[in-house]
Amino acid sequence: MTGITARLKRSKYRRELLNKFLAHAVLWIIAGTIGAPFFWLVTTSLKSFREIFVFPPVWFPETLRWENYVKAWQAAPFGQFYVNSVIVSVVGVGLSLACCVLAAYALACIPTRWNQLVFVVFLSTMMIPQEASILPNYRVISKLRWIDSYLGLIVPSIASGFGIFLMRQSFLQTPIDLLDAAKLDGAGHLLTLRHVVLPLSRPIMITFGLFSFLWKWNAYLWPLIVTNSERMRTLPIGLAMLRVQEGMTEWNVLMAGTVFVLMPVIIVFIFAQRYIIEGVAHTGLKG
Numbered sequence: 001m002t003g004i005t006a007r008l009k010r011s012k013y014r015r016e017l018l019n020k021f022l023a024h025a026v027l028w029i030i031a032g033t034i035g036a037p038f039f040w041l042v043t044t045s046l047k048s049f050r051e052i053f054v055f056p057p058v059w060f061p062e063t064l065r066w067e068n069y070v071k072a073w074q075a076a077p078f079g080q081f082y083v084n085s086v087i088v089s090v091v092g093v094g095l096s097l098a099c100c101v102l103a104a105y106a107l108a109c110i111p112t113r114w115n116q117l118v119f120v121v122f123l124s125t126m127m128i129p130q131e132a133s134i135l136p137n138y139r140v141i142s143k144l145r146w147i148d149s150y151l152g153l154i155v156p157s158i159a160s161g162f163g164i165f166l167m168r169q170s171f172l173q174t175p176i177d178l179l180d181a182a183k184l185d186g187a188g189h190l191l192t193l194r195h196v197v198l199p200l201s202r203p204i205m206i207t208f209g210l211f212s213f214l215w216k217w218n219a220y221l222w223p224l225i226v227t228n229s230e231r232m233r234t235l236p237i238g239l240a241m242l243r244v245q246e247g248m249t250e251w252n253v254l255m256a257g258t259v260f261v262l263m264p265v266i267i268v269f270i271f272a273q274r275y276i277i278e279g280v281a282h283t284g285l286k287g
Contacts (some may be wrong), residue, residue: 011286035240038145038174039059040059040151041255041259041262042255042259043059043060043061044251044252044255045068045069045252045255045256045258045259046061046064046066046068046252047061047064047065047252048061048065048252049251049252050249052251052252061118061275065212065252068252068253068255068256069256069259069260070248071253071256072086072242072253072254072256072257072260075241075242075253075257076238076241076242076257077230077231077238078116078235078238078257078260079180079281080230080231080233081233081235081237081238082235082260084150084153084231084232084234084235085217085234086264087149087150087236088153088154088216088219088223088234089213089216090213091150091154091219092154092157092158092212092216093209093212093213093216095154096157096158096159096160096208096212097163097205097208097212097244099158099159099160100159100160100163100166100167100208101193101198101205102165102193103159103164104163104164104165104166104167104168104170104171105167105171105189105193105197106170107119107122107153107164107168108167108168108172108174109171109174109179109189109192109193109197110189119164119168122161122164122165123161123165124161125161126161126162126165130221130222133156133223134221134222134225137156137222138225138226140156141155141156141226146226147226147227147228148227148228148229148232149227149232150232151221152226152227153222153226153227153232153234156222157215157216157219157222160212162208162211163208163212165207166204166207167204167205167208170200170201170204170205171201174196174197174200174201178196179192179196179197181223182195182196185281206272207272209272210268210269210272213265213268214265217235217264217265218236218265219234219236220236220237220240223236223237224237229253235260236261238257239254239257239258239260239261242254242257
């Protein structure tokens with residue numbers, strides 16, 4: 001009997017070991033599939049122009065050509081583009097969080113007979129393509145004389161139906177007892193939001209903040225339409241300026257410019273990834 005038990009344990013251990021090996025193999029394949037294009041981007045930014053078109057492809061350059069980054073930085077006013085992108089993204093994220101938090105708190109923690117209707121209206125905005133709102137937004141911005149300004153770049157994207165939905169689902173998980181205790185202590189809605197609701201929803205706020213930052217940082221169409229001068233352009237538009245419309249594009253310089261655009265996003269993601277996982281685990285679909 002002891003021998004049979006030992007064989008069963010060994011068999012179970014082998015199955016678990018095989019399952020772990022297969023799971024890690026699949027993860028490594030997925031990581032390689034995702035990481036290979038990024039590795040190619042970085043190595044291409046350090047290649048000579050000739051090495052880009054060699055066949056079979058050269059995965060790593062013979063000589064690291066850091067001057068490609070200097071050429072990319074000098075080909076367009078990337079310094080100004082960086083300033084514009086940082087202002088638009090950081091200020092836009094802050095205002096979006098404030099707007100979505102206040103709206104979500106009203107829908108989740110202040111019961112009225114209109115809550116469900118208003119919530120459905122907010123959700124319906126997620127069905128409208130961004131391209132469909134460009135013309136009315138542009139007309140409003142033009143009437144307000146915000147063309148070629150930070151206000152024109154930031155204000156139209158402050159409200160987010162997705163952000164309100166995400167925050168509301170998180171706020172609904174706040175224990176009712178905590179809300180009642182805050183009310184008994186004489187706390188108003190703003191104090192309850194600040195000291196009770198927001199601390200419990202920090203992971204989901206950071207998650208939405210990161211998503212919002214990515215959307216605003218990578219936005220191309222709206223900044224292209226609403227800006228007329230180089231001093232108000234953002235990084236994605238500056239990256240497009242590196243492409244030659246007629247003739248041969250210097251792909252190594254273009255890839256170096258792409259690295260300039262990607263690095264801040266990667267750095268932000270590295271510091272925020274823990275909160276993303278917590279936010280996904282924390283947020284349910286209750287209500």
